[in-house]
Amino acid sequence: GDSVTQMEGPVTLSEEAFLTINCTYTATGYPSLFWYVQYPGEGLQLLLKATKADDKGSNKGFEATYRKETTSFHLEKGSVQVSDSAVYFCAQHGSSNTGKLIFGQGTTLQVKP
């Protein structure tokens, strides 16, 4: 069935370091892909999205490219800040694209000054 797998955390980085969080998916079609971020005690905020192969989503310095060949949607940021500390979730809409979101297990990022 449709699923999302993220690299396990926690990920601990120093401020201004480069960030990569790996995400791969399984689906029978080409679902829309998303990255959501959850700050402590809050709900999920959409960070970026991509709806078709080779699309690059970007927001607030974060980027992710929809790679159909490797079924991946890795999240990257060139220089992280302490304020980026949060839990990051990769998600897909599933093959039917009916609106149900399928999430990965989440990756905790901690950025130290």
Place this chain on the structure above:
Amino acid sequence: DAGVTQSPTHLIKTRGQQVTLRCSPKSGHDTVSWYQQALGQGPQFIFQYYEEEERQRGNFPDRFSGHQFPNYSSELNVNALLLGDSALYLCASSSTGVGKNIQYFGAGTRLSVL
């Protein structure tokens, strides 16, 4: 423009009780989805409501039921609570119009079952 609002923010119940959680969607949105997020896990899809009907359902027992009102707001009901129902319950709204794939989440209701 108010975003997705959920109430209450926190709730404590005992096993066997029933609970109702409420959600008001973002202005202009007509579809509401509910998710359960256990501690340290990703959200799991419970069901989705559109035009006051359940359109899609995840792998949750019948103890979980919902309702959508004409103003698009929604309720999630859980009967015969179990300890394992303790989680953060998230509501997300979206639109069937342009950009329908984007779901916007509320801050959630944290349910503790003792």
